[in-house]
Amino acid sequence: MKIGLLGLIWSDWSDVSYEKLRFAVELSFHRAGAHLTVPASTITDERAAHVREVFDAQKLPLMQLWGPYPSLITPDHDRRRAGIEGARDLVRLAARMGVSESGVRPTSMSPRGDWAPDPRNYASDTEDRLVASLSEILDTAEQHGIDIVLECHVTTTLRSPEVIRRVIERTGSSRLKINLDLCNFVGDLPTAFDPVPMIHHAFDVLGPFTSTVHVKDFYLEDRFVVHIAETVIGTGMMPFEPILERAHQLSPDMTVVIEHLPVGLIALAKTNLTAIIQRMGIPLG
DSSP states (O other), X not given: OEEEEOSSOEEXXXXXXXXXXXXXHHTTOSEEEEEESSOGXXXXXXXXHHXXXXXXXTTOOEEXXXXXXXXXXXXXXXXXXXXXXXXXXXXXXXXXXXXXXXXXXXXXXXXXXXTOOOGGGGSHHHHHHHHHHHHHHHHHHHHHTOEEEEOOOTTSSOOSHHHHHHHHHHHTOTTEEEEEEGGGXXXXXXXXXXXXXXXXXHHHHHGGGEEXXXXXXXXXXXXXXXXXXXXXXXXXXXXXXXXXXXXXXHOTTOEEEEOSOOHHHHHHHHHHHHHHHHHHTOOOO
């Protein structure tokens, strides 16, 4: 098993340096991804080459690219086209940099943000538009030999293992994978209090399509009505043993990814996760 990191690089990449990557290396991360906060089309060949050079110099594999783009599911034709082209630009950037995976988030019908809840996210015509958008993005991915990895959440169109699998199968592409993030399927109190059945169900349905497994913890806030917040691995309610066991069964080389943490808490999460993996007797490296 390998441990990956997302969130250390989340910028226009002008701040990517040997020192920044050294932080991940010294914590013994095996892989790391890179987020953009600007459109992929704005990244020059020189900047892309510099980022690749920094990763290579630290002998840290660059596992995935993520970046912003407009909605992939809006009925606004021009805006959706811009979203598709933005995601395709990210695929092209991954190809230029020799990165094998490009990330895609499903976006939202809400004007408040990509992960904001909206009842229209669950409509059948919204799913149709997502499939159509993904199919175009996958055409570019096929041309460049890049895999597309989906990020999923209960607030989005990709809200359940069954829907996610249906969307993947509707595209008909073997290059469409997922980051299996079990924390993102905790959407109600019964699941929060007993997530183990949900964990096994998600692996049962989505195992064949899983590229990486995201590991995050959560807790319930004492506020009305339901508030489920993320926290540092090992300090919340998530049982990691079944996640790690199922991930290891999928592949002994599976990468489990820490994300969504401020830099000051990454080391604690890495220490806690490593301890759980070692206690289970799963080989690391």
